[in-house]
Amino acid sequence: MTGVDVADVPVVDTDVLVVGSGGAGLMCVLHVKAAAPELDVTIVSKGAVGRSGCTRMVQGGFNAVLDPADSVDLHLRDTLDGGRFLNDQELAHTLVTDAPKVIHELETRVGCFFDRSEDGRIHQKAFAGQQFDRTVHRGDLTGIEIMGRLRDQMFRVLPNELEDVRALDLVTDVHGELVGLTALDARTGRALLVRARIVVVATGGAATMYRIAAPAKEKTGDGVAMCWRAGLPLRDMEMLQFHPTGLLAAESRMTGAVLEEGLRGAGAYLYNARGERYMERYDAARMERSTRDVVSRAGYSEIMAGRGTPTGGVLIDISHLGAGEVERRFPGMVARTRQIGQDLATGPVEVSPTAHFHMGGVLIDPDCHTEMRGLLVAGEDAGGTHGANRLGGNGVAESTVFGSRAGDTAAAEASSRGFGEPDPEQVAASFARAYAPLERDAGELPFPLTRELKDAMWVGCGVVRDRAGLEECLASLDELTERSAQVSVPGPAQVNYAWQEALDLENQLTVARTVVAAAQLREESRGAHYRADFPEQDDAAWSRYVVLRRAADGSVSSDTRPVEHTRLAP
């Protein structure tokens, strides 16, 4: 029995509710306020506003066509080539068309200042998998500049900020019309109900569920899991990107932190433990500058074939540029390696593929609409823009482009929807589920389960997959799901991260199951999804994307749909 009495739960009403305060969330707030200043906007953010999530952690930069010698058609072609033509081409087209506008807005309105070339114009650097140097950046710590300035803008437009508040579940009225969501104030431990005309979900995806992973702590698939529970369709869930160069720092939480892609763009070499530049065997033409999927799989294969370092890594080396040059161009990365007793400026550093980004997510249209009226999804929570593989520099472009569009859509449509009456059964069920770990007297803590989940996904549904491994992985997830329904955490409810971890775990498991399910269906290899038992890309059978959906009774259905080549054919 839950301690929460639905009638006593405080209710916050707001015109537009934005869930998440990364690049997508804060750009959305700015755009709502720019288009319709009279609208009341509320941010619900599990982590600190503007200082949680991965946009903050963007190192390399932002792809946008600014140079007259470049073109959006070329950017589109690179994006689709990179995505192995699995992309929703309308979303990819929107991305490349809007990206220059967003850079313009960031520079002239938001207050960002990106690095300049000698002539005083915005500098654009090379990034892997692109035919033109189009990556805008601020040193190698671009995310701090973007999120720092977006955070500053919040002091101008003054949204209602609910910081340290976790969104739990979307709630509809008894007829299925979206009303808002249930939430939990992690500071007070109290339940909260937020009603809104428009809800924008931008919680940033789920790539933390792997043993070695790059993202920020909050990214546990909450938004995707929330939409899944509400019955929304998900696409491309098998497409989980591994970044080829994650740091190896033994038991430290630093493990998995990314050494940025610009290193390979700038000419870094990758070696195995025998001193071979092994990329020769995998992509002799592009070598280290090949796309992430290829470089990650190459590193993984070297490690698995016993040609890795004793601690299970390969080596990245850029010291041939000279220590001074490396320090000047990659100060953040140099500091990061020195932190763990290595030194990028003077020698090779040990790295491993690391789970980085989820291409899969909720189905949206270019204006961020979903199937549910009043519900918009933007940023990494949405699927389709990147297809089977995301190009470095297209991630922060996606979150800010689609965050902006979600804001425009929300501003335009808010007045067409009113405030509904939430179905009390849904509200009660949501809070009962959330408070259960706290109310159970005995049971496991969530921490070991999280670890087991990360191991199971790393081994069974990681860089290389096959049927037997996926089946085993699913069996582990089944078992973990049962155990997670019995976890127990000590009180009190205030500022209780063990409890938060239990809730994170549940969402991670939910999303992990969809990743495995989609990976089982796709019997071919494409982009980030590599099946050792189906090593070839099979265009005849698999120019299709996998869509999963959960029915109200909990049953899961799947179908595959042909990719529409509305802009470019492969």
Next chain:
Amino acid sequence: MMVLDLLLAIQREHDAALGFRFSCRVAMCGTCTLRLDGRSVLACQTPVPRDRDTVRLDPVAGLPVLRDLVVDTTAFWEEWARVTPYLVPRDDLTEPAVIRPDAKERQLIDPALDCIGCGACYSSCAVSAGSRDFIGPAALNRAMVLVADSRDAAGEERLAAVTGEGGVDRCHYVYGCSAQCPKGLDPAQAIRRLRRWRLRPRSSDDGR
């Protein structure tokens, strides 16, 4: 092993209820600030001293503790808000400004730009922690950046605000802020600069 790894191990193995914040674990979010033996540091970037059996961890100074090492940062951000921390674009800023990387203003701004709002400076500043009305080192550093930025139109008002009540004159130059900034910023220098700019508002020194 970093202090953050130590905290995670305690949480996992000894005290599940231990309260501490972190997000990025790579010095980018600025949410894991605490005091290690009295010094304000980022937990994710500070190795656990190896020469001792015990270390002392405290929450950052000057902010109300919510639980264990978790503080309410509202007061820090209220100070930040006081300096009009966002760019007020000049009317003619319709295209990204053409500014050479070696321009004088960028030499002032670039080293002062990567503030992550961690509050280590605030925590180590006796004036900030002790009184409610000092604008504080991080916010003053932000103000300096904007005053120096030729794209901004609100420089004079901002300068007036930060050199007035609760502003730069409250600083006693103890340099705790600059000594403890984990990003290597120098807020004390920013404060000195703002004082100079007040005295010689139209001079060309420092590139203004």
